[in-house]
Amino acid sequence: MDEFEAIRLADFEGMSQREASVTMQISQPTFNRVLSSARSKIAKGLVQGDVLRIEGGRYLLEDGSGVLECVDCRYTLDMKSDDMSFCPKCGSTNLRWNRWETGKRGPA
Numbered sequence: 001m002d003e004f005e006a007i008r009l010a011d012f013e014g015m016s017q018r019e020a021s022v023t024m025q026i027s028q029p030t031f032n033r034v035l036s037s038a039r040s041k042i043a044k045g046l047v048q049g050d051v052l053r054i055e056g057g058r059y060l061l062e063d064g065s066g067v068l069e070c071v072d073c074r075y076t077l078d079m080k081s082d083d084m085s086f087c088p089k090c091g092s093t094n095l096r097w098n099r100w101e102t103g104k105r106g107p108a
Ligand SMILES: [Zn+2]
Pocket: 070, 071, 072, 073, 074, 075, 087, 088, 089, 090, 091, 092
């Protein structure tokens, strides 16, 4: 099963689990299991530092290609936010990794 695809559809594209399971042509319980497994790996990665690094006061994806931002107010989470599960500015839990376009390195 493609855990990356599950995360991409559910957390990046924002699909419901039903929509995403249809897209991946698997049952919803299976999709839920794949997604849970993928999220668990990401959580481990975050804690162990595999997924992100910190640069210029911001959380960045490990390859430097994106930042963690609030979907609702576009606030970029920085090191001052010790809890990455919600937006310190508006309180939204609707956060996502925002990948910069290739060749474009976001605001310095
Ligand atoms: Zn916000």
